[in-house]
Each structure stands twice: as C-alpha cells, then as structure tokens.
Amino acid sequence: MSNAYNRPDQLSPELRRRVLDTARRLGYPGPDPVARSLRTRKAGAVGLLLTENLSYAFRDPAAIGFLEGLALACEDAGTGLLLVPANPEREDVASVHRAGVDGFVVYSVPDDDPHLAAVLERPVPTVVCDQPDLGTVDRVGIDDRGAMYELAKHLIGLGHRRIGVVCMRLARDRNDGFVTPDRQHAAHFHVQRNRLSGLAEAFSEAGVDWSQVPVAERFDHNTASGASGAAQVLDRDPQITALICTSDVLALGAMTEAGRRGLRVPHDITVTGFDGIRAGEEAGLTTVRQPVLEKGRAAGKLLLDANERTRPRSVNLATELIIGKTSAPPRGGAEERWFGP
Amino acid sequence: MSNAYNRPDQLSPELRRRVLDTARRLGYPGPDPVARSLRTRKAGAVGLLLTENLSYAFRDPAAIGFLEGLALACEDAGTGLLLVPANPEREDVASVHRAGVDGFVVYSVPDDDPHLAAVLERPVPTVVCDQPDLGTVDRVGIDDRGAMYELAKHLIGLGHRRIGVVCMRLARDRNDGFVTPDRQHAAHFHVQRNRLSGLAEAFSEAGVDWSQVPVAERFDHNTASGASGAAQVLDRDPQITALICTSDVLALGAMTEAGRRGLRVPHDITVTGFDGIRAGEEAGLTTVRQPVLEKGRAAGKLLLDANERTRPRSVNLATELIIGKTSAPPRGGAEERWFGP
DNA sequence: TGAAAGGACCGTAACGGTTCAGAACCAATA
DNA sequence: TATTGGTTCTGAACCGTTACGGTCCTTTCA
Structure with a gap:
C-alpha cells in the first residue's frame, strides 16, 4: 500500500x-x-518562534526580510515553515510543545522568554537569531555592538558630542520613557543592549558622560514611536546635535518629528538609523545596513544542514556603514569643539 | 503518563x-x-498555499497584509500557520501531501495549479482566497470585477476614452508583452481576469473598442515591471490619456516611467492602481482600496470556525474607490469629448 | 533436473501518544 | 461482614504509516 x-x-x-x-x-x-x-520521525517542517505580537513581524521591514530569507531556504530544501503562535501576553508555552517540527529558528526574542526556554527543552536542533550565543545551539547574527560603535565614531568624527538616543524596547515590560543605566545594562533584548553598549563605549571614549545622555525607550516599533521618542529627547535637551535611533523605522519617525519642530536634517540636527531598510535608503538615511535576507537564509541553511558533528556553530554576517544625507557636522561646527576632550 | x-x-x-x-x-x-x-487527529496548524515564488509573497504589500491578517486569526485560535513550499517550477505536489495540517488556505494561485488540485483532494477543510468560487469549499474575496468597473466609470466620467492597461501575469507561463483577447479571456488568475473584464465592460459601454486597447502583461510583480509595462503601452500609443494598472505596485512603476518621459501626472496622463497599499496612499494614487488584512483574518476565521453544517460559505468584502491626485480629465479636456459616444 | 538467485508480494511490528474500561483500593453504610 | 459508591491507578487497544523480514514464484545456470 x-x-x-x-x-x-x-x-x-x-x-x-x-x-x-x-x-x-x-x-x-x-x-x-x-x-x-x-x-x-521527520515532520518536514521547521518552526519559527517570533514571540512578538505577530503583526510586528509583518510590519517591520527587517523582520519581513528575515522571514523571506528563511522561507527561501526552506523552499530550497522542500520543507515547510511553521509560524508558532507565541502570544507574549499569556505565557502559553503549549504551542511550542504542540509544534510538529524538525527544528526551530528563534528570532529576536528576549533572553528570558519562556517560549525560548521551552524551545531549548525540545530535543530538536535550534538556531537562534539576534540572540546571545548560548553555546549549546547554533547562532546567526551580526556584530551589533561593533557596527554601532563604528557609526558612533563617524558622528564623533563629525564633531557631535551632545546627543540623544531613541531605542526599541529593552525588556518584556512596557516602558515608554527614559532608560535608567540599570535598565540599559540589564536589557533582555540582546540586539538593543549591544547597540546601546556600542554607543556608550564610543562616546565614553570621546569624553562624553554616557549617564547624562538621554535615551528614550519605546515599546511599539513604528514611526509614531520614533517621533514621540524623538520629541521626548528633544524636550529634555533641545541642544542636542544628533539623534541616534537603534532602527531605521524609529529614525524615520524621528525625522518627521524634527521637521515638525522646524529642524532641518542634517543642517540643524543629525539623525541616524540602523538596518538599511528600503524606505530609509530612499530618505538618504545614515545608517548601518545589515543583510536581513541573508540572515534568514543563513539561519535556514544552518538548521537544515544535517551535518551534526560541527554543532554548535556561530555565524556573524557583515554589516556596512552607510553615510547618507542625514548626518553632517553640528551646526556651528568647529566652535563647539570645546565639548570634546 | x-x-x-x-x-x-x-x-x-x-x-x-x-x-x-x-x-x-x-x-x-x-x-x-x-x-x-x-x-x-488534530495537527494544531493550518497550511497556507501560496504557490508563487515565495519572495513574491514577502515583497508584495497586499500579500503581506493578507499574511498578517491570517497570522492574527491563527494566533487568536492558538494554531500554527504552516507555509507550504510550492515551487511553481517543479510540479512537486508532495509538499502538499506531506503537510500535517487541519486545513488549508489557498491564496491567489492560478485555477489550473496542480498544488491547488492536490489541496482539494485532501480530506480537510479549505478556504480559497481570490479564487473563483468552486462551490465545494469556502471562499473569501472581493468583487474585483465590480470594483474595477466602478473605477473605470470614474475615468470615463472624467472624459478618458483612449487608454492603456498594465496588468499582472494572467497564467503560469511568462508573457512579458501585449495580451491577446484570447489570453485575456482564458486567464488563469481569477483576480486579474475579473479586473480586466470589469474594465472591458465599462469601456465597451462607453463606446470604446476594447480589442484595440493595449494591455501589457508582466510576469514579475514590482515597480520595475510597472515601469516597463507602461513604457510598452506608451510606445504603442503615445496618445493615451490614462494608464490603468491592475495593482498599486505596477501603478507606482508606471508613474516613474511617466515622469521619465516628461509626462506630468495627472496633468498629462492619469494613472490608477488597485489595492490601496501604503506607498500608493502616500503618492496620492487613485485606486481601489481592498481590506487585505481583513481578508486574511476572514479566511482564518472561516477555516477555524468549526461550524461544519453551513459550508461551503462565500464571503465578499467591501472595497472602496479612492480618488486621489493621479486622476484628472484628459489634457485638452472637453475638446476631446468627440471620442465619446 | 536441481539448486541457487532474484524479484514480487505480504504480514507484522514498531513509532509514541491518548483514551477508556475495568481492577484495586478505601471508606461509609446496611 | 457484605455491599455500595467513589476514587486512584493500570493495561490494552487504537490512530495510520513505514520498515523489515519472510514466503512464494520465476528465472538462470551448473
């Protein structure tokens, strides 16, 4: 039969x-x-754990790019891709247990997420993405810290010393406000923590007291959040010469807010992002481009590659600093050098 | 235990x-x-059949919106969403047979797709989306024909009689060129067939000989295709006063091409789209807005609603004609009225 | 002609859970 | 003490498939 x-x-x-x-x-x-x-003993599918509210995954251009890359890798291998429902509100880990899959990809969830823990308990290969290296499972990501450090160096080179930051959420709880040093240090989102720490390192080296830099956190990730975060930072210190955002989406919102206040970018204020999304490119945004599609594809390849003896593996993809039209020396330029060391 | x-x-x-x-x-x-x-006898997941090259699904804003809506419905119900790999090149139906799911959603595949046939043979509930009503399974969609008819009426009201059309692919084979009446009639993509037929009906009623209207087809769905399709139509008949595109993405490309030729929209030429995507809205595109997210959500709800006795059901969602800044009376306006009936 | 080899076909045992019937146990009541 | 009722626990059947090994039949070659 x-x-x-x-x-x-x-x-x-x-x-x-x-x-x-x-x-x-x-x-x-x-x-x-x-x-x-x-x-x-083959399900013919890999599971994808996103944890975020699913709408996030389909609204964030970087997430979509990742999803596309992963889907392509799966298509190549003829395996299905199962989106595991993981509502962050109810801690319902059952969905992870119920998933009939040959492996998991975990994309950008907080360190302390119970769903992640549940995945790690399942006896199937796993690839974590944009997460700290757990040492026990494969990992793919970028050097967020180094890339942000480089971007900061660019701004420092232009002469910026008085800056503000808008970042994505740092933990599972909602905190739409300024970030304390403690919270920053204990951030559960690996990516955000490292980007901030890259900034902190570069600006500290340049003699800036990082603890005095206003860092606004936003739970939702969209341009409206970028705008309101920028507003909060500018209200606190209207003298800042650069607004550094940890994502392009936030940066685009920040630019809108700058415009609303009559600040011209980059003449009156410098705005930078992170990701290298299409809309940012069209706006000429200074940013760090990361290969999101390649990241998804690499995660899929890693997972589907049967070669078990080489696990766990860790892949770091290259990023590229894009200097666009939204960064320039601070207004007044050289005169303000005394802010420096 | x-x-x-x-x-x-x-x-x-x-x-x-x-x-x-x-x-x-x-x-x-x-x-x-x-x-x-x-x-x-519960897999805890529903399968999604896209057939298209997967990158298409993640690049097309309308498809992403649909996906998001469907994912939301699944999340609500706590079920997973399995993306079934269905490479259109190799007719590998095995992936459909291998999918351990409680039901299928089929989104915008050609009538004659073998994957669709394979899904219909599986003894699980199915919802088809943007497909002809098969009478045997649930369906969700919009009135493509009626919506396009209404849009055409708007253009006819403005005075347009000499028009060109750019449409998405009509069948599984690549045909980047003009569409013969035969091909148009036999189109395997329900959505495109109906949109074109809505146009044909409206313009025929207005006394236009539809068989003389240039209709350019493009296999790939992106702005570059829109631009090249528009170029082909404009080369054939530089006198057209309106360029009707069967999607916003194509329309945005067409606008780029118009600009490249020094044609101002809408002064020199009217351009219209279909879908109501964000980028189109920002460009002020005249279009038909369809509730893509709601469509996905409705498909999910239909599939997950256990109420078997009412099957098969058919849901038509409402569309809205958006009159933007890209449609205006033809240049010369009233003088050209003699084109009319 | 007989033995060996090979191909076609068939029966059965897992795979790892869930479910359900009934056994075993305990306490309360006639 | 025997009966009843209730709860806790145990064992077996079943879900539908694939893998494996065995039987049977045909062919080939000594």
Whole structure:
C-alpha cells in the first residue's frame, strides 16, 4: 500500500494500478502525513518562534526580510515553515510543545522568554537569531555592538558630542520613557543592549558622560514611536546635535518629528538609523545596513544542514556603514569643539 | 503518563510528582507532538498555499497584509500557520501531501495549479482566497470585477476614452508583452481576469473598442515591471490619456516611467492602481482600496470556525474607490469629448 | 533436473501518544 | 461482614504509516 504510493519500483505496475484503483474506489484520501511523520520521525517542517505580537513581524521591514530569507531556504530544501503562535501576553508555552517540527529558528526574542526556554527543552536542533550565543545551539547574527560603535565614531568624527538616543524596547515590560543605566545594562533584548553598549563605549571614549545622555525607550516599533521618542529627547535637551535611533523605522519617525519642530536634517540636527531598510535608503538615511535576507537564509541553511558533528556553530554576517544625507557636522561646527576632550 | 502531563485532576499530586520526576531523570523530553497529533487527529496548524515564488509573497504589500491578517486569526485560535513550499517550477505536489495540517488556505494561485488540485483532494477543510468560487469549499474575496468597473466609470466620467492597461501575469507561463483577447479571456488568475473584464465592460459601454486597447502583461510583480509595462503601452500609443494598472505596485512603476518621459501626472496622463497599499496612499494614487488584512483574518476565521453544517460559505468584502491626485480629465479636456459616444 | 538467485508480494511490528474500561483500593453504610 | 459508591491507578487497544523480514514464484545456470 505504502509502496504503491511512494515506492513504485517495489511492485509491478499492474498491482500498483490495482491498489491505487481500489484505494480510490474506497475513498482513500492518500497516506496520512501525520502518521507518516510519526513513523519516519521527520515532520518536514521547521518552526519559527517570533514571540512578538505577530503583526510586528509583518510590519517591520527587517523582520519581513528575515522571514523571506528563511522561507527561501526552506523552499530550497522542500520543507515547510511553521509560524508558532507565541502570544507574549499569556505565557502559553503549549504551542511550542504542540509544534510538529524538525527544528526551530528563534528570532529576536528576549533572553528570558519562556517560549525560548521551552524551545531549548525540545530535543530538536535550534538556531537562534539576534540572540546571545548560548553555546549549546547554533547562532546567526551580526556584530551589533561593533557596527554601532563604528557609526558612533563617524558622528564623533563629525564633531557631535551632545546627543540623544531613541531605542526599541529593552525588556518584556512596557516602558515608554527614559532608560535608567540599570535598565540599559540589564536589557533582555540582546540586539538593543549591544547597540546601546556600542554607543556608550564610543562616546565614553570621546569624553562624553554616557549617564547624562538621554535615551528614550519605546515599546511599539513604528514611526509614531520614533517621533514621540524623538520629541521626548528633544524636550529634555533641545541642544542636542544628533539623534541616534537603534532602527531605521524609529529614525524615520524621528525625522518627521524634527521637521515638525522646524529642524532641518542634517543642517540643524543629525539623525541616524540602523538596518538599511528600503524606505530609509530612499530618505538618504545614515545608517548601518545589515543583510536581513541573508540572515534568514543563513539561519535556514544552518538548521537544515544535517551535518551534526560541527554543532554548535556561530555565524556573524557583515554589516556596512552607510553615510547618507542625514548626518553632517553640528551646526556651528568647529566652535563647539570645546565639548570634546 | 499522559495524564501526568495533561490531566492533573485524574491522579493524586503525589503520583504526578513521582511520574514527572522519574520522567525528567530518564531524560524524557515531554510528549511527542506528532504522536499526539496522530492520536487526537488534530495537527494544531493550518497550511497556507501560496504557490508563487515565495519572495513574491514577502515583497508584495497586499500579500503581506493578507499574511498578517491570517497570522492574527491563527494566533487568536492558538494554531500554527504552516507555509507550504510550492515551487511553481517543479510540479512537486508532495509538499502538499506531506503537510500535517487541519486545513488549508489557498491564496491567489492560478485555477489550473496542480498544488491547488492536490489541496482539494485532501480530506480537510479549505478556504480559497481570490479564487473563483468552486462551490465545494469556502471562499473569501472581493468583487474585483465590480470594483474595477466602478473605477473605470470614474475615468470615463472624467472624459478618458483612449487608454492603456498594465496588468499582472494572467497564467503560469511568462508573457512579458501585449495580451491577446484570447489570453485575456482564458486567464488563469481569477483576480486579474475579473479586473480586466470589469474594465472591458465599462469601456465597451462607453463606446470604446476594447480589442484595440493595449494591455501589457508582466510576469514579475514590482515597480520595475510597472515601469516597463507602461513604457510598452506608451510606445504603442503615445496618445493615451490614462494608464490603468491592475495593482498599486505596477501603478507606482508606471508613474516613474511617466515622469521619465516628461509626462506630468495627472496633468498629462492619469494613472490608477488597485489595492490601496501604503506607498500608493502616500503618492496620492487613485485606486481601489481592498481590506487585505481583513481578508486574511476572514479566511482564518472561516477555516477555524468549526461550524461544519453551513459550508461551503462565500464571503465578499467591501472595497472602496479612492480618488486621489493621479486622476484628472484628459489634457485638452472637453475638446476631446468627440471620442465619446 | 536441481539448486541457487532474484524479484514480487505480504504480514507484522514498531513509532509514541491518548483514551477508556475495568481492577484495586478505601471508606461509609446496611 | 457484605455491599455500595467513589476514587486512584493500570493495561490494552487504537490512530495510520513505514520498515523489515519472510514466503512464494520465476528465472538462470551448473
């Protein structure tokens, strides 16, 4: 029976035809995929854990790029891609247990997420993405810290010393306000923590007291958040010469807010982002471009590559500093050098 | 054993603790989801068939919106969403057979797609989206024909009689060129067929010989295709006063091409789209807005609603004609009225 | 002609859970 | 003490498939 469907060489064409005929006549709908999976111990799918509110994943251009890359890798391998529902509100880990998959990809969830813990307990290969290196599972990511350090160096070189920052959420709880040094240090989102620490390092080296730099956090990730974060920072210190955002989406919002206040970018204020999304490119945003699609594809490849003996592996993809039209020396330029060391 | 995990009320706390303890000690990783699915006959996931090259799905704003809506419905119900790999090149239907799901959503695939046929043979509920009503399975969609008819009426009212059209692909084979009436009539993409037929009806009623209207087809769906399609139409008949595109993405490309030729929109030429995507809105595009997110959500709801006795159901969502800044009376306006009936 | 080899076909045992019937146990009541 | 009722626990059947090994039949070659 099974052979008739999957192994035509194991039986004569005549018998095969007869089997298939009567199967049809009896209304047999073909082999059941679940039973097959149980027997062969292959689900033919990989799970993707996003944890975020799903709408986030489909609204954030970087997340979409990642998803596309991952989907491409899966398509190449002929495996399905299962989006595991992981509502961050109810801590319902059951969905992770219920997922019939051959492996997991975990994308940008907080360190302390119970869903992540549940995934790590499952006896299947896992690739974490934009997460700290756990040492036990594969990882793919970029050097967020180094890339942001480089961007900061660029701004320092231009002469900026008095800056403000808008960042994405640092933990699972909502905090739409300024970030304390403690919170910054203990941030559960690896990516945000490292970007901020890259900034802190560069500006500290340049003699800036990082603890005095206003850092506004926003829970939701959209341009409106970027705008309101920028507003909060500018209200606190209207003298800042540069507004550094930890994502392009936030930066685009920040630019809107700058415009609303009559500040011209980059003449009156410098604005920078992170990611290298299309809309940012069109706006000429100074940013760090990261290969989001490649990141997804690499995660998929890593997971689907059967070569077990080399695990765990860690892949760092290259980023590129894009100097656009939104960064320039501070207004007044050289006169303000005395802010420096 | 099973009870210890899932039915704590069926046994004493003491035994439960002992069972779980020894399970942990023996390295038992928790109940196997596949075996559970086999026994309970619930996979806890719905399959999504896209057929398109997957990158298409993640680049097309309308498709992303649909995906988001569907994902939201799934999240609400706590079910997973399985992206079924369906490479249009190799007719590999196995992936459909291998998918362990409780139902399928089929989104915008050609009528004659073998993957669609394979889905319909599976004994699970199915919802087709942007497809002809098959009568046997649930359907959700919009009135493409009527919406486009209405848009055409708007243009006819403005005085346009000499027009050109750029549309998305009509069948599985690549045809980056003009569309013959035959091909138009036999189009395998329900959505495109109906939009074109809505146009044909309206303009025929206005006395235009539809068979003479240049209709350029493009296989790939992006702004570059919109631009090249517009170029082809404008080369064929530089006198057209309106360029009707069957999607916003194509329309945005067409506007770029118009600009490249020194044609101002809408003064020199009217351009219209279809979908109501964000970028189109920002450009002030005249278009038909369709609720893509709602469409995805409706598809999910339909599929996950256990109420079997009312199947098959058919849902038509409302569309809205958006009159933007890209449509105006033809240059010369009233003088050209003699084109009319 | 007989033995060996090979191909076609068939029966059965897992895979790892869930479910359900019934056994075992305990306490309360006639 | 026997009966009843209730709870806790145990064992077996089943979900539908694939893998494996065995039987049977045909062919080939000594």
